[in-house]
Amino acid sequence: MRLRYPAPMHEEDDDSALFRAAVGKVDPLRIDATPPPAKPRPRPAVRREAEPSGPGGMAGLLAESPDAVLLRGDASAFRRERVNARDWQRLRRGQFSAQDELDLHGANALEAELLVARFLGESRDAGFGCVRIVHGKGGADGVPVLKNLVDRLLRQRGEVLAFHSAPPAQGGTGALLVLLSRR
Known part of the structure; x- marks a missing residue:
């Protein structure tokens, strides 16, 4: 079945009339004097890497506060006490060769x-x-x-000795180098 419209008297009048007929009766919006409350925005996390805390070792701010978040350019870092200073420095500089890689893009x-x-x-x-x-x-x-999720997950895994954001050539703050304990 085809809908038939009466022939328009004036083209502009026809479009306006069709629109008003399609929309029907409308009520004007009420304008309140008070704006809606602003959404809370997360504050950047302050990262610490040199302070040991508790039996877990070098727990950063994310482990201490579940509300803390890493922002796009923040480095992720975590170190257990049993990781020596030399290996920690090598990891931070990206001097360990990654033996395998997991790419989470799209997940x-x-x-x-x-x-x-x-x-x-x-x-x-x-x-x-x-x-x-x-x-x-x-x-x-x-x-x-995903960055915040992976940071929190890795801190909870017993086989993870340490991790740090990769150097720029290996993905920068979009990737992590992870040291694993041997079986």
């Missing part, structure tokens, strides 16, 4: 969590000492979701 948080757990288990079983995890720098409002 959602749940997929990333499963992929990281499987990757770390397989890497440790294979006897790898250092691996790279690429989480990317993207996220909503400058807060990279």
Whole structure:
């Protein structure tokens, strides 16, 4: 069935009339004098790398405060007490060769969590000492979701001795070099 419209008297009048007929009766918007409350924005986390805290070793601000977040350019860093200063410096400079890599681009948080757990288990079983995890720098409002997720996950894993953001040539703050304990 085809809809038929009456022939317009004037082209401009016809468009306006059709629009008014399609929309129907409308009520004007009420304008309140008070604006809506602003959404809270996360504050940048202050990262510390040189202070030992508790039995877990070098716990950064993320481990101390669940509300703290890393922003796009922030470096991720974590070190257990049993990692010596020389190895920590080598890791920070990117002087360890990554023996395997996991790229999380395109993964959602749940997929990333499963992929990281499987990757770390397989890497440790294979006897790898250092691996790279690429989480990317993207996220909503400058807060990279996967970066913060991976940072928190790695701190909880017993086989992770230390991790640090990769040097710029290896992914910078969008990737991590991870030292693993031997089996």
